[in-house]
Amino acid sequence: MLSIIRERFRQGHRTGKFPKEAPQLPARFRGLPEPVGDLSLSACSRAVANCPFGALRSSANRLHVDLGRCLFCADCPAVAAGAIMFSNDYRLAARCRDDLLRGEEEYRLAKQLDKQMLKLFGRSLKLRQVSAGGCNACEADLNVLGTLVFDLARFGIQFVASPRHADGIMVTGPVTENMKSAVLDTYAAIPAPKLVIASGACAIGGGPFCNCPETHNGIGDLLPVDLYIPGCPPHPYTALDGLLRLLGKL
Amino acid sequence: MNCPALITFRPGTWIALADSPSLTLAHFRASLLAEIGNGARVASFFGQPGGEALDLFAILANDVRGELGLLRTSIGKSYPALTPDCPQLHLFERELAEQFGVRPEGHPWLKPVRFHNHWVDTADLWGRAAGEHPLAGEMNFYRVEGEEAHEVAVGPVHAGVIEPGHFRFQCHGEEVMHLEISLGFQHRGIEQLLVGGPHPATIYQLETVAGDTTVGHTTAYCRLLECLAGTTVSARAEAIREIALELERLANHVGDIGALAGDVGFLPTASFCGRLRGDYLNLTAELCGSRFGRGLVRPGGVPCALDKTLVATLRQRLETLEPQTRGALELCFDRPSVLARFEGVGRVAAADAEALGLVGVAARACGLSRDARANFPGGRSKGHFELPLLETEGDVFARGNVRRREVYAAHKLLNRALRQLPEDHGNVPLGNLAPAALAVSICEGWRGEIVHTAITDGKGRIARYKIVDPSFHNWSGLAMSLRGEQISDFPLCNKSFNLSYCGFDL
Structure with missing residues (x-):
């Protein structure tokens, strides 16, 4: 017993001060892309063509990034061309698919739920997570929200074991053909009204498996999505920030 | 002969x-x-x-x-x-x-593995409807009949934030007589996607073969391409890859031991390890910006610079983490109540492990000397004389203890690698792949040996790419470990293996 208490003191208090204090992210973390320069039309179309996932779009001399398709990869042709840079901003979650298009104007972060839904879920939100072809990176970084560093439960949010106990489904992965019916069955088993959250590039638009024969292009084609959390995988703070925005806690 | x-x-x-x-x-x-x-x-x-x-x-x-x-x-x-x-x-x-x-x-157990159509145009072996996608999990499960026998079916959707898979237990009371595991729900068709490649999307798909083993699979892939292209990467790039592999091992082993502690209700270690695992992931993120090593390994080298300041930061943070990790792990492995739950549970006999071809942590816990870091050092590595670390009992304790000892060894290896980092020679462009050739690469990921094989066509494009994740060998080991155990010990046995679903399903 004494050794446990001694170790507890040695390990220290580790719960983060989020959301009162912004988290410290690694210097090389790739967050919200910022437009930093104009390109020639030909350089624009070259960059667009060089993104394997079609995440770049050109408008005049500018490049826009579709955060629903972007893997925030280190090889971005738009970064190489000097059109954008990835900032350290981890806040990425949005309510509409179109809001994920990152241009020059201010990025439209997720708005809170409407009054009725907020009354139902604002103080207690239970989610059933389903991995449908997720590679275990998204799953692992959602799991850590339960560790003492993030302590998800202090915000009234919990992952639950049964869809019957859930207020919504949080999907990761592109939705493989082999998981499609299990995802839809899980959604059907959740009592209405219910939320759908797409977490990670795969769940939003298929990610690296966009337009592949054994997978779908995310959950959006199958269910109405209430919250998109971009990233490959999303940083735990990106997911936490999105959930708190949805519940009007930020 | x-x-x-x-x-x-x-x-x-x-x-x-x-x-x-x-x-x-x-x-x-x-x-x-x-x-x-x-x-x-x-x-x-x-x-x-x-x-x-x-x-x-x-x-x-x-x-x-x-x-x-x-x-x-x-x-x-x-x-x-x-x-x-x-x-x-x-x-x-x-x-x-x-x-x-x-x-x-004469195959005694001929059932589908991943539930997809045959890759070639031929009659379906199991007589399933032509032109339709097979239904995942639709096969004849092994059944024990009898008045007192009962069956428990779990999945594909599990009660936690984990990947999907289906488990069928044949039980007599609480005792499991047989466990059959049916996977394939995560099947994304990766091997087929590589045909004709490498394509621009290939490296990103390889990074997600098993997302928790990004460095392991991308290292195996890059070494394979470099071998086929006759490209020699710089000693520094190889050293950084090995550093990243050990960081990946540390994060996952520490997380696994925490999960084992959590499953037997020993919460201090479970809590401490949950935090420590994240701190190790953050070290990988310092290196490449991603907690899972995305963008860290590329054909021809390692695109992220590891300068003197970053080396100092990594060394200093590892120095802080090492005693904290040791404290968290020793606490659990010193506790009689924990050991009583770990020891003798989920035992796999060495002969069974050998017959099933287990690899990695699961094999070393049965005393099998299988560690690619020692036996098949890739790239420029000369191998490590202190590996492999072996246990002999083949139970949950042995698998946990192999991890604990590998955590301490990883700290030593990292310390040495960061101290003796070779001079920078930059990355080299990947040449054309040799045509009509076959090459194999082996890399010891944290779960075990990752084997990639490529065959190229006459133009030097990939004609066949075969991925063997350690989980492919080891799921049978988990099924075997459950024989004669209480069904309530399944979570503990499962965590002690902690296998990949998508690495198996591809």
């Missing part, structure tokens, strides 16, 4: 397809069984259509000699199964049957 049919080679060299003779089936079979009898094991086994017939390749690994062996033959629509004489081939032959519609006659 002497086996001149076997072509031996080491990882890092490629073989011209023209130089590998296609044996008669009888010769292939005799050579394979003779090699297995001499202590080799099957690292990879796959088919590749060649005209009317199917070319069959077996990659054997000899851990003692540090050598790989290649056997090749050609089969038609059916052939006598090898599994009855060589149980470690059982999943490989099922996979072969599912991919190409060939029937291994």
Whole structure:
């Protein structure tokens, strides 16, 4: 017993001060892309063509990034061309698919739920997570929200074991053909009204498996999505920030 | 019998397809069984259509000699199964049957593996409707009949934030007589996507073969391409890859031990390890911006710089983390109540582990000396004399303790690697891949040995890419460990293996 208490003191208090204090992210973390320069039309179309996932779009001399398709990869042709840079901003979650298009104007972060839904879920939100072809990176970084560093439960949010106990489904992965019916069955088993959250590039638009024969292009084609959390995988703070925005806690 | 049919080679060299003779089936079979009898094991086994017939390749690994062996033959629509004489081939032959519609006659357990259509246009082996996607999990499960026997079915959706899979337990009261595991729900068709490549999307798909083993799989992939292209990467790039591999191992091993502690209700270690695991992931993120090593390994080198300041930061943070990790782990491994739950549970006999071809942590916990870092050092590594770390009991404790000792070893390896980082020589462009060639790369990921094999076509494009994640061998080990155990101990046994669903499903 004494050794446990001694170790507890040695390990220290580790719960983060989020959301009162912004988290410290690694210097090389790739967050919200910022437009930093104009390109020639030909350089624009070259960059667009060089993104394997079609995440770049050109408008005049500018490049826009579709955060629903972007893997925030280190090889971005738009970064190489000097059109954008990835900032350290981890806040990425949005309510509409179109809001994920990152241009020059201010990025439209997720708005809170409407009054009725907020009354139902604002103080207690239970989610059933389903991995449908997720590679275990998204799953692992959602799991850590339960560790003492993030302590998800202090915000009234919990992952639950049964869809019957859930207020919504949080999907990761592109939705493989082999998981499609299990995802839809899980959604059907959740009592209405219910939320759908797409977490990670795969769940939003298929990610690296966009337009592949054994997978779908995310959950959006199958269910109405209430919250998109971009990233490959999303940083735990990106997911936490999105959930708190949805519940009007930020 | 002497086996001149076997072509031996080491990882890092490629073989011209023209130089590998296609044996008669009888010769292939005799050579394979003779090699297995001499202590080799099957690292990879796959088919590749060649005209009317199917070319069959077996990659054997000899851990003692540090050598790989290649056997090749050609089969038609059916052939006598090898599994009855060589149980470690059982999943490989099922996979072969599912991919190409060939029937291994006499296979004792011929069921689908990943539930997809045959890759070639042929009648469905299981008589499923043509033109429709097979239903995942639709197969004949093994059943124990009897008044007092009952069946428990779990999944594909599980009660936690984890990947999907289906488990069928045949129980007598609380005791599990048999566990059958049916996967395939995560199947994304990665091997098929690589044909004709490498494509621009390939490296990103390889990063997600098993997202928790990004560094392991991308290292295996890059070493394979570099071997086929005759490209030698800088010593520094190889050193950084090994650093990243050890960081990945640390994060996952520490997380696994925390999960084991959580499953027996010892919460201090579970809590401490949950935090420590994240701190190790953050070290990888310092290196490449991603907690999972995305963008860290690329063909031709490592794109992220590791300058003096960053080396100092990493060393200083590892120095802080090491005693904290030691404290968290020792607390749990010193506790009689924890050990009473770990010891003797989920035991796999060494003979079974050998017969099933287990690899990695699960194999080392049974006393099998299988660690690619020691036996098949890739790239420029000379190997590590302090590895492999072995336990002999084959139970939950042994698998936990192998991890604990590997955590301490990883700290030593990292310390040394960061101190002796070779000078920077930059990255090298990848040349063209050798045409009509076969190459194999092996990399010891945190779960165990990752084996990638590529065959190129006449133009140097990938004609066949075979991925063997350690989970492919080890899921059978989990099923075996449950025999005679209480069904309530499944979570504990499962965590002690912690296998990948998507790494298996591909």
